[in-house]
Amino acid sequence: MKSTAGRVIGIGIGPGDPELITIKAVKALKTADVICVPKAHAEKPSMALAIVKHILDERKRSPEVIELVFPMIKDESELKRSWARNANIIAEKVKNGNTIAFITLGDPMFYSTFIYLYQSMKERYPEVKLEIIPGITSLTACAASSKIPLAERDEAVAIIPSDIDSKQIEEMAKYIDNFVFMRGAQRLKDLAPILERAGFTKNSTTILAKRCTMPEEKVMIGKLVDVQSWNIYEDYFSMVIIKRSELQSNRK
Numbered sequence: 001m002k003s004t005a006g007r008v009i010g011i012g013i014g015p016g017d018p019e020l021i022t023i024k025a026v027k028a029l030k031t032a033d034v035i036c037v038p039k040a041h042a043e044k045p046s047m048a049l050a051i052v053k054h055i056l057d058e059r060k061r062s063p064e065v066i067e068l069v070f071p072m073i074k075d076e077s078e079l080k081r082s083w084a085r086n087a088n089i090i091a092e093k094v095k096n097g098n099t100i101a102f103i104t105l106g107d108p109m110f111y112s113t114f115i116y117l118y119q120s121m122k123e124r125y126p127e128v129k130l131e132i133i134p135g136i137t138s139l140t141a142c143a144a145s146s147k148i149p150l151a152e153r154d155e156a157v158a159i160i161p162s163d164i165d166s167k168q169i170e171e172m173a174k175y176i177d178n179f180v181f182m183r184g185a186q187r188l189k190d191l192a193p194i195l196e197r198a199g200f201t202k203n204s205t206t207i208l209a210k211r212c213t214m215p216e217e218k219v220m221i222g223k224l225v226d227v228q229s230w231n232i233y234e235d236y237f238s239m240v241i242i243k244r245s246e247l248q249s250n251r252k
């Protein structure tokens with residue numbers, strides 16, 4: 001019999017490879033009553049849902065799957081409205097004692113839509129129990145795919161969202177050893193001179209990792225000077241890692 005107290009579980013489903021999902025996440029996905037799938041566009045198929053499909057297909061009783069649209073816009077008030085709207089939909093389901101699994105790519109607390117849903121639920125429905133199952137992030141997946149360490153010894157790492165301005169990056173580069181640029185493909189060629197002005201060199205290790213652990217994975221590794229000749233196309237699922245240290249010849 002279902003317990004009367006429902007709950008919401010934010011589940012990290014990893015960077016893309018359906019095998020990179022934790023045992024705890026699999027267990028939760030096998031028993032949840034409702035699976036919530038966040039989407040930026042209502043009409044596009046969900047990559048997150050495709051990643052967990054093999055788990056849901058094994059279930060005797062199919063869960064209810066609801067797709068929630070979280071638009072990728074800057075308008076704060078419109079964004080808040082969409083978080084509140086989605087929190088209301090989930091709260092309605094929780095009322096009936098349901099367990100809701102909210103899936104997110106990578107980890108739920110790392111640049112994820114779940115963060116806003118979580119905040120909105122806490123504000124509007126403080127009585128609802130919220131849990132989080134961490135996932136393997138794109139960050140560590142990209143380091144693994146490139147086989148180049150993200151950080152070692154006393155190196156400091158900075159993670160930079162796609163819209164931080166160049167001046168700020170140049171200032172930070174005086175103190176930071178390794179940079180991770182989220183969605184970095186689009187600005188990689190512009191980053192090279194900025195980092196060089198702040199003490200990185202033409203030989204600094206540079207990685208462009210796209211769709212890591214997915215079937216279309218592509219990883220380019222070179223020196224900072226090389227990127228001007230790279231054939232780069234924009235991809236939302238891209239990450240750039242630039243390390244102050246020089247690329248070792250056995251790494252390429």
Ligand SMILES: C[S@@+](CC[C@H](N)C(=O)[O-])C[C@H]1O[C@@H](n2cnc3c(N)ncnc32)[C@H](O)[C@@H]1O
Nearest residue numbers: 106107110111137138182183211212236237238
């Ligand atoms: C909104 S953030 C989501 C991050 C996610 N929550 C995580 O823990 O990895 C989306 C960004 O993550 C990065 N990303 C996500 N999956 C990726 C992958 N498989 N390969 C490369 N970058 C990825 C890209 O920079 C993309 O623009």
